[in-house]
Amino acid sequence: MSKRIDVxxxxxxxxxxxxxxxxxxxxxxxxVTAFIGPSGCGKSTFLRTxxxxxxxxxxxxxxGEVLLDGDNLYDSAVDPVSVRGQIxxxxxxxxxxxxxSIRDNVLAGVKLNNRRISKSDADSLVEKSLQGANLWNEVKxxxxxxxxxxxxGQQQRLCIARAIAVSPQVxxxxxxxxxxxxxxxxxxxxxxxxxxxxYTVVIVTHNMQQAARVxxxxxxxxxxxxxxxxxxxxxxxxxTIFNKPAVQATEDxxxxxxx
Amino acid sequence: xxxNQTLQRRQSHLTRGHLPSYAVWVVLAASVVLxxxxxxxxxxxxxxxxxxxxxxxxxxxxxxxxxAEGERKAKDRLVTFLVYGAFLIALLPLVSVLWTVxxxxxxxxxxxxxxxxxxxxxxxxxxxxxxxGTPVLGGAYHAVVGTLQITLWATLISVPIGLLTAVxxxxxxxxxxxxxxxxxFVDVMTGIPSIVAGxxxxxxxxxxxxxxxxxxxxxxVALSVLMIPVVVRSTEEMLKIVPNELREASYAxxxxxxxxxxxxxxxxxxxxxxxxxxxxIARVIGETAPILVTAGFASSIxxxxxxxxxxxxxxxxxxxxxxxxxxxxxxxxxxxxxAAALLLILMVMLLNLVARFVARMFAPKTSR
Amino acid sequence: MTGPAxxxxxxxxxxxxxxxxxxxxxxxxxxxxxxxxxxxxxxxxLAAGVLILAVLFSVAVFLLVQAAPTFVADPAEVxxxxxxxxxxxxxxxxxxxxxxxxxxxxxxxxxxxxxxISHYAPRRFSRAFGYVIxxxxxxxxxxxxxxxxxxxxxxxxxxxxxxxxxxxxxPFFTGPASQTGKTMLTAGIVLAVMVIxxxxxxxREIFLQTPNxxxxxALAMGATRWEMVRMAVLPFARxxxxxxxxxxxxxxxxxxxxxxxxxxxxxLVASLVKSGNQxxxxxIALNFPEAFGLRLNELIAAGLVLxxxxxxxxxxxxxxxxxxxxxxxxx
Numbered sequence: 024m025s026k027r028i029d030v031x032x033x034x035x036x037x038x039x040x041x042x043x044x045x046x047x048x049x050x051x052x053x054x055v056t057a058f059i060g061p062s063g064c065g066k067s068t069f070l071r072t073x074x075x076x077x078x079x080x081x082x083x084x085x086x087g088e089v090l091l092d093g094d095n096l097y098d099s100a101v102d103p104v105s106v107r108g109q110i111x112x113x114x115x116x117x118x119x120x121x122x123x124s125i126r127d128n129v130l131a132g133v134k135l136n137n138r139r140i141s142k143s144d145a146d147s148l149v150e151k152s153l154q155g156a157n158l159w160n161e162v163k164x165x166x167x168x169x170x171x172x173x174x175x176g177q178q179q180r181l182c183i184a185r186a187i188a189v190s191p192q193v194x195x196x197x198x199x200x201x202x203x204x205x206x207x208x209x210x211x212x213x214x215x216x217x218x219x220x221x222y223t224v225v226i227v228t229h230n231m232q233q234a235a236r237v238x239x240x241x242x243x244x245x246x247x248x249x250x251x252x253x254x255x256x257x258x259x260x261x262x263t264i265f266n267k268p269a270v271q272a273t274e275d276x277x278x279x280x281x282x
Numbered sequence: 283x284x285x286n287q288t289l290q291r292r293q294s295h296l297t298r299g300h301l302p303s304y305a306v307w308v309v310l311a312a313s314v315v316l317x318x319x320x321x322x323x324x325x326x327x328x329x330x331x332x333x334x335x336x337x338x339x340x341x342x343x344x345x346x347x348x349x350a351e352g353e354r355k356a357k358d359r360l361v362t363f364l365v366y367g368a369f370l371i372a373l374l375p376l377v378s379v380l381w382t383v384x385x386x387x388x389x390x391x392x393x394x395x396x397x398x399x400x401x402x403x404x405x406x407x408x409x410x411x412x413x414x415g416t417p418v419l420g421g422a423y424h425a426v427v428g429t430l431q432i433t434l435w436a437t438l439i440s441v442p443i444g445l446l447t448a449v450x451x452x453x454x455x456x457x458x459x460x461x462x463x464x465x466x467f468v469d470v471m472t473g474i475p476s477i478v479a480g481x482x483x484x485x486x487x488x489x490x491x492x493x494x495x496x497x498x499x500x501x502x503v504a505l506s507v508l509m510i511p512v513v514v515r516s517t518e519e520m521l522k523i524v525p526n527e528l529r530e531a532s533y534a535x536x537x538x539x540x541x542x543x544x545x546x547x548x549x550x551x552x553x554x555x556x557x558x559x560x561x562x563i564a565r566v567i568g569e570t571a572p573i574l575v576t577a578g579f580a581s582s583i584x585x586x587x588x589x590x591x592x593x594x595x596x597x598x599x600x601x602x603x604x605x606x607x608x609x610x611x612x613x614x615x616x617x618x619x620x621a622a623a624l625l626l627i628l629m630v631m632l633l634n635l636v637a638r639f640v641a642r643m644f645a646p647k648t649s650r
Numbered sequence: 651m652t653g654p655a656x657x658x659x660x661x662x663x664x665x666x667x668x669x670x671x672x673x674x675x676x677x678x679x680x681x682x683x684x685x686x687x688x689x690x691x692x693x694x695x696l697a698a699g700v701l702i703l704a705v706l707f708s709v710a711v712f713l714l715v716q717a718a719p720t721f722v723a724d725p726a727e728v729x730x731x732x733x734x735x736x737x738x739x740x741x742x743x744x745x746x747x748x749x750x751x752x753x754x755x756x757x758x759x760x761x762x763x764x765x766x767i768s769h770y771a772p773r774r775f776s777r778a779f780g781y782v783i784x785x786x787x788x789x790x791x792x793x794x795x796x797x798x799x800x801x802x803x804x805x806x807x808x809x810x811x812x813x814x815x816x817x818x819x820x821p822f823f824t825g826p827a828s829q830t831g832k833t834m835l836t837a838g839i840v841l842a843v844m845v846i847x848x849x850x851x852x853x854r855e856i857f858l859q860t861p862n863x864x865x866x867x868a869l870a871m872g873a874t875r876w877e878m879v880r881m882a883v884l885p886f887a888r889x890x891x892x893x894x895x896x897x898x899x900x901x902x903x904x905x906x907x908x909x910x911x912x913x914x915x916x917x918l919v920a921s922l923v924k925s926g927n928q929x930x931x932x933x934i935a936l937n938f939p940e941a942f943g944l945r946l947n948e949l950i951a952a953g954l955v956l957x958x959x960x961x962x963x964x965x966x967x968x969x970x971x972x973x974x975x976x977x978x979x980x981x
Contacts, residue, residue, distance in 0.1 A: 079533060081457060094677050101677045102685065108536030109677070118527040122549045132535035135545045182531070189535055358874035365770050368762030369779070372850070375843040376786050379797045446698035454692050455699070464699045466968065467706050473897065473964030474709070474957070475904020477931045481953040484938075485712040494942070507709070510702060540691035568790025571906035571931065575938045596792040596907075603796050603911065616800070623793045630788050 033087035060244035065253025117178035119170030132189035156184035176207020387624025405608030435502035444513025480572030498587030516558025717951035751838025760849030795911030807831030856890030896967030
């Protein structure tokens with residue numbers, strides 16, 4: 024499990040507006056890559072193009088290629104649904120399904136797709152996924168309770184468990200800690216560190232310390248001004264980006280001079 | 283207004299120039315007395331007394347306020363009186379209707395009324411019941427059956443169409459011209475007079491199956507025309523408040539759109555949808571005009587919506603009042619009409635209560 | 651709102667037909683069955699939406715087809731013997747008069763009740779009061795009709811006699827007054843009762859949307875409650891009030907049962923306290939059950955006229971609401 028992603032000459036448009044311009048990036052398998060940059064620089068938009076989630080926004084489209092171990096996501100015959108089965112996503116605000124129990128939330132990917140699963144398989148999948156999300160010990164006695172009864176941090180880990188239950192190759196995280204308190208954030212960061220042994224993780228974050236703590240590689244996105252497209256400015260090892268960036272804008276940003 | 287709590291205390295600077303709070307009651311008492319006097323002059327009646335008292339009170343209180351506190355305060359007070367008065371006026375018919383229906387409906391609402399039809403009940407039967415002082419015969423069983431059958435069929439037609447249209451409007455058609463057109467015409471449809479909906483169904487079926495085709499099903503189609511827009515609007519509102527994040531979460535798990543809608547979006551909104559559907563049933567169950575022109579009128583039980591005339595509670599009430607079974611002594615018919623009215627109001631109220639209950643009890647607890 | 655546009659959904663079957671090798675890209679191994687589900691579901695929901703448009707369209711067409719014989723019939727054969735226009739005009743006027751009386755009563759009362767609930771009633775009870783007014787709307791119209799027929803009309807008969815005796819010089823109150831009280835004025839009053847909850851519930855919603863900031867600004871300037879309402883609430887709510895009134899008008903024009911039961915119909919007369927006059931809806935309800943032949947076509951033609959009138963009124967109301975929403979930035 025776990026695949027690499029290679030992006031070639033990617034442009035993202037909202038109708039006619041060019042939102043992200045000419046991104047080339049190679050993301051290694053079994054690594055954590057952080058996208059940082061000021062608000063509105065297109066890093067979340069770009070993240071969504073990695074599993075075609077941008078298509079749920081009317082008018083959004085892309086040019087270029089995104090290769091998952093060499094297979095182009097945007098090939099004409101590719102069904103976005105099967106892309107999302109391989110590349111999962113965790114969102115900014117925890118969003119467990121309010122009508123489902125904790126157990127059903129974990130099994131959502133299986134059940135919503137109407138796949139048959141035996142009870143024992145389901146039980147082991149629930150346990151494995153919740154353990155993978157460091158949540159098993161906290162919820163194993165109340166699997167039948169609604170997922171919305173958990174704390175924010177627990178809900179977010181439930182969402183991660185839900186994402187890994189469909190056994191994806193890649194997990195995309197869009198500011199997964201921005202709605203959480205510091206202790207919950209720490210739990211998620213620990214989890215990300217563990218996840219990279221099995222998955223390719225890509226995380227968008229506003230918090231530079233978080234990027235420094237969790238990621239192997241960091242990509243800095245920036246925008247020249249309002250109405251201009253966002254661009255990938257610099258991409259490299261996290262230590263390099265934070266200590267010896269090659270571009271002045273990157274240094275200004277990571278040292279807190281703007282953004 | 284809470285001035286002069288203790289007479290010894292020096293008047294607060296802030297309350298100077300204000301009327302003491304008891305002033306209103308003094309004016310009211312004076313108005314009641316004056317009202318009684320004036321009412322006696324033109325022929326005493328409780329209603330007249332109340333009306334004159336109200337008018338005298340509003341005028342006097344306004345003038346007193348104007349003199350003591352100035353024109354602005356007087357205007358404010360006058361409007362307050364009028365607004366409260368409007369509410370009381372609006373309550374009058376409600377109280378009167380409910381009281382009338384209860385007072386006149388309860389005596390007639392018995393086992394016999396609920397479980398027999400009007401089959402074989404003629405004017406002679408009614409006259410005899412009056413002469414001998416025996417209980418009034420005949421009931422609304424056939425009308426209850428008709429009401430339930432027609433409403434059921436109308437619901438079966440309207441709910442799928444309404445629900446799917448709302449799904450289209452919210453989930454598929456965002457920003458399209460067709461969506462705007464449907465939304466606009468659904469709004470327009472809510473304003474179609476019920477009699478016109480009835481005429482439409484009558485005209486449609488007389489073209490298809492020959493003139494004068496009147497069955498319960500034609501009535502159900504007429505009611506659907508009235509019901510569909512209500513279902514669409516309420517379902518649309520409910521689907522719109524399902525957070526987009528839930529749809530995205532589902533898509534991100536590799537779930538197809540139609541499964542996302544049927545398994546995530548609709549279940550999340552189901553309590554609101556069910557409540558809206560219940561309210562729409564409550565709205566059409568009392569419709570009379572469309573039934574008159576589509577289902578005709580029957581005095582015996584008809585279980586088949588696809589053939590033969592049918593009665594419903596509203597048309598039963600209408601005919602019992604307008605054309606009493608015994609033209610010479612309408613009392614038994616009137617009694618039956620009020621009993622049917624009570625039954626109908628109970629049904630409508632029950633549906634409204636169920637709707638509120640469903641909306642409140644089964645609402646999913648979202649994290650917001 | 652969500653979801654990829656259908657145009658972006660790609661079709662593996664095309665590749666298969668063209669004999670392309672699709673096995674190299676592992677992502678292409680998707681099930682056609684699931685995709686068909688998407689197409690079927692979006693297809694039937696689209697069909698449901700289109701069906702509604704078709705229904706509305708066919709309402710107009712069927713009424714037109716069934717009404718047509720009236721317009722070409724020999725004028726002498728139409729009820730009244732002077733052609734359709736002579737037949738329909740008095741009842742159109744009657745309809746408008748009844749609706750006008752209803753609105754004259756219901757508009758001020760309805761708005762005042764809405765104000766009561768939104769700004770005057772104690773906060774704790776305002777919800778409950780809202781339910782009470784909703785109850786008014788929930789009572790079936792035939793029950794209002796029965797109440798008007800049996801309770802209200804006999805009471806009003808006394809008032810009408812007094813009006814005819816004392817104010818008979820006003821054309822509206824020319825005697826002799828109806829002894830049963832089943833007159834146009836009674837019909838108008840019953841209609842008003844039915845229209846009040848419509849005007850109230852729509853106005854209340856808009857009153858509650860008044861920006862709090864405006865209200866507080868007015869109060870901070872030392873305005874009384876009425877001055878606050880006049881300066882901040884009413885100007886904001888004006889378009890809403892107008893469209894609420896229009897919707898109430900639509901309801902009053904089309905309401906059938908209350909009028910059919912409460913009015914003893916007759917030729918057009920100016921006096922509102924005599925029996926006489928008729929509305930379109932009641933004319934249809936009273937005569938349709940026994941009608942056949944040309945009479946049936948006539949009544950459907952009358953229904954068509956009513957449909958057109960209410961359609962115009964409702965469209966104007968909806969237009970005002972939509973325009974208002976766009977300006978206020980709601981939604």
